[in-house]
Amino acid sequence: MRLDWIRPLTETDGPFATVVLDATHDTAEATEQYRLRWRDLYSRLADAGADEATLTVLDDAVTGADAPDGTAGRVLVAGPGGVLLDRHTEVPPERGTAAWGQVPDLLPLLAAVGEDVPTVVVAIDHTGGEIRAVDGEVETVSSDASGPVHKANIAGPGEGSADARVEETWKRNAQAVAERVDKLVRGGNAGLLVVAGDAPSRARLRDELSPAAAEVMAEIENTGGTVPEQVDDTVRAAADEVREQRRVAGLDSFRTAQGRSDGLAVTGLDAVVAATRAHAVETLLLDASATPGTEVVLGADASAVAISGADLDQLGQQATASATPADALIRAAAATDADVVLVRDGDDVPLDDGLGAVLRFPLGEQS
Structure with missing residues (x-):
């Protein structure tokens, strides 16, 4: 698990308040339940000796933010300089925690947030692809080819050459998408590339990708050119699999070194x-x-x-x-x-x- 996201916390003197909170908002009573959970953690921090300024900035951060949609967690760290870390998580914690001390309460943070897996998502078909970069920006990519993209339904004289032109257009579109994907994977230091689309389109893209991008590629069967936002559940599952693979690799490395x-x-x-x-x-x-x-x-x-x-x-x-x-x-x-x-x-x-x-x-x- 990489720890880049908590490194700024090592460069700041404490004391720190660390909060891990269930931020689920999926019922009519969710707002009140969220408020009550936070007031309980607020009281724990006050009892532990947290100063008024830190409690105030945390209270403003928690109560002033828009509620997430559905199940979620939230982790916050505040210190003398204000709120130093504020992140939502996809999975709420099993229980909320609040700690006050000279060092942030880092173990619950790691358990709640997990490892970042920068991800590029692509929905591809024969006309091109829609790509979501690591930073969330979405763009549509295709080649400048003006050739046909649909094959003839009925075979006839010359249809073989026409079909070849169609397949060449498909290939050039896949090349254009692959070129952009390679750049986004490399520039975003992506650890995962999720590709949705029909099998032939995915295969064409795979053949055009650089080895580095192909190595982190995970495929989703889809025949409709699905936009990236519609495959997020699968993207999350693929990211979880990458996290577990990295964790197991760390365990294996230790076992090997011990031997x-x-x-x-x-x-x-x-x-x-x-x-x-x-x-x-x-x-x-x-x-x-x-x-x-x-x-x-x-x-x-x-x-x-x-x-x-x-x-x-x-x-x-x-x-x-x-x-x-x-x-x-x-x-x-x-x-x-x-x-x-x-x-x-x-x-x-x-x-x-x-x-x-x-x-x-x-x-x-x-x-």
């Missing part, structure tokens, strides 16, 4: 904390049900995580805050461009203290 003797896999709180301070963590594995409840200490730098203040003293740093190991290590992973894998029941990955890491380099080789 070698080069020191590129560590497990346990002490070992992962030491690797974090050395900026050696490439992928952090975290089993939320097994991480220790005790807190670790933090220095001024987000990667300065230690079991005790004495450990930081040896590095010439002063302890400035404390946090749970999960929140501290997720924060450090975001600051050091590491990935995170949330381990689930049944993953069969043995982790001491619910923590593990795949390393960029063995700790014994650091200078």
Whole structure:
């Protein structure tokens, strides 16, 4: 799981208020239920010591936003500078959470939001395609070819050459769509390309795509040139599949590293904390049900995580805050461009203290 979207939170001093809220709006009573859920979380923050200014900016953000349509969740982080993060999620949380502390309550955020999968969506037929880019912009693309796009219904003299001209027009339209799609996939750093349309049109497009775009392509059977907005449920399912593939790949990477003797896999709180301070963590594995409840200490730098203040003293740093190991290590992973894998029941990955890491380099080789 990439953490680019929470990196700005590592560059700001706390304290922070973190809220994960069910924002579902699908009944006549939804507005009142939403208000009551928020007032409960507001009270929790106030009881935890959140200051009036932070509570006010959060209240304005929650009550002032338009209600989403249908089931949804919402995550917010606010600090001294105001609201730092405000995102809606497609799936509401199982329960709302509210926390106040020197470090954002990051684990519930990751569980609620998941990993971004930038996606390009295409609805294609023989006349061209309608494309939705990563940023949501929609455009219609076809070639400049002025040839026919429909074959003759009745065969006759010369119809073979006419059909060949039609197929050439189809091919040129597919080439035009593929050229634009390749550019949007590359420019948007897309991890998923969803293509809807009839099978022959999808095949023509696939043949014209660059290898990089074809590799992330997922197909939807459709014969009507469906516009991208009408396939969003399938797009979400395809994105979920990409997320799970990436998560499993992270687990496999850890298992493989554990099976070698080069020191590129560590497990346990002490070992992962030491690797974090050395900026050696490439992928952090975290089993939320097994991480220790005790807190670790933090220095001024987000990667300065230690079991005790004495450990930081040896590095010439002063302890400035404390946090749970999960929140501290997720924060450090975001600051050091590491990935995170949330381990689930049944993953069969043995982790001491619910923590593990795949390393960029063995700790014994650091200078």
